[in-house]
Amino acid sequence: MLVLSRRAGEAILIGGEIEVVILGTDGGQVRVGIRAPREITVLRKELLQQVQAENRLAASTGSSAGMDSLVKQSDLLPRTAVK
Amino acid sequence: MVLVQTTRFGALEDVEVVEEAIITFPEGIPGFEQYTEYALIEEARFWPYAWLQPTDEPGVGFVLMDPHLFIPGYAPDLGCQDLTTLGLADDGALEMRCILVVPSDPKGATANAKAPLLINRPARRGKQVILMDERYALRHPVFEPAPDETLAVTASCSS
Numbered sequence: 001m002l003v004l005s006r007r008a009g010e011a012i013l014i015g016g017e018i019e020v021v022i023l024g025t026d027g028g029q030v031r032v033g034i035r036a037p038r039e040i041t042v043l044r045k046e047l048l049q050q051v052q053a054e055n056r057l058a059a060s061t062g063s064s065a066g067m068d069s070l071v072k073q074s075d076l077l078p079r080t081a082v083k
Numbered sequence: 084m085v086l087v088q089t090t091r092f093g094a095l096e097d098v099e100v101v102e103e104a105i106i107t108f109p110e111g112i113p114g115f116e117q118y119t120e121y122a123l124i125e126e127a128r129f130w131p132y133a134w135l136q137p138t139d140e141p142g143v144g145f146v147l148m149d150p151h152l153f154i155p156g157y158a159p160d161l162g163c164q165d166l167t168t169l170g171l172a173d174d175g176a177l178e179m180r181c182i183l184v185v186p187s188d189p190k191g192a193t194a195n196a197k198a199p200l201l202i203n204r205p206a207r208r209g210k211q212v213i214l215m216d217e218r219y220a221l222r223h224p225v226f227e228p229a230p231d232e233t234l235a236v237t238a239s240c241s242s
Contacts, residue, residue: 039165043213051198051213052114054221058182058195059115059143067091067129067146069189074131076190076226078153 087122088141091134095141098124105138106202109168112211113198115143121209123147123202133180135200147180150196153225159199160216170206178202182211183225193222 004012011021018040021033034042084099091098104123111119118137125133131152135145150157157179169177179201181194196219202209 039167041165041213047197047213048113050221051195051211054184054195054198055112055114055145055182055211058145058184061185067132067134070132070146070183070185070192071129073189073192073226077131078155078227 085122085138087124087136087138089124089134089136089144090141091124091136091144098122098136100124103204103207106135106204106207106209108209108211110210112200113213118143132183135180135182146183146185147200148183148194148225150179150181150194150199150223153194154196154219154223157196157219159196159214159219161212161214164212164214166201166210166212168210169201169203169208176203176205178204181223184222190226192225194225195221196223197221 006012006022008022008024011019013019017037019035021035023031023033025031036042085102085105086097087100088095089098090096100122104125106121106123108119108121111117115137118139120138122136122138123133124136131148133147135147137143159179166177179199181196181199183192183194185192197216198211198213198221200209200211
């Protein structure tokens, strides 16, 4: 891993199109600004990990749960929703 | 017609689906990046639930549901999401589905409203997007508590 030291207001370029700006620090937190083309997905890493874990959980529960039992619960859907 | 294998009901079985129901997720879905081709199995007897089955792996599958059925007015801000993998589509052609986690008591089912699947049905392409939109949760309850349970909660709070 490349390690760089930067001060607030300084920036890092990744390729020609991605710019990471260190906006400032506050206690243990670092505020970072990112400029990137629309087709580059920028995400907090832990959010992607949460979605991966949730998908794995869904795959493990979905196979064993009868869809029939879910269908029987459909009366409990919020009444305000479109049916 | 295409034959797809699934263990949806425990035993391995073949399900016949129309070709239009085979949807490509070019990036896979998070946690299952190795599977890019899925059958979207929608049967009237299981409405409003659908089943998303990787065509290469009968042992994995997802229960899907239209989020508008449990979140009225669900309209996530797609912001700078990159939708190019979905092919050209105006917003109206995109369908949304959420993946459900179904515990042993199905009343406790939750839906991932934070990361909906967007499906371009004419192009037969899909993508699971992760929203920056803070209004929607990773575990949104699908069902409202039954009226008696609501009362029980109220009673326990006031005592």
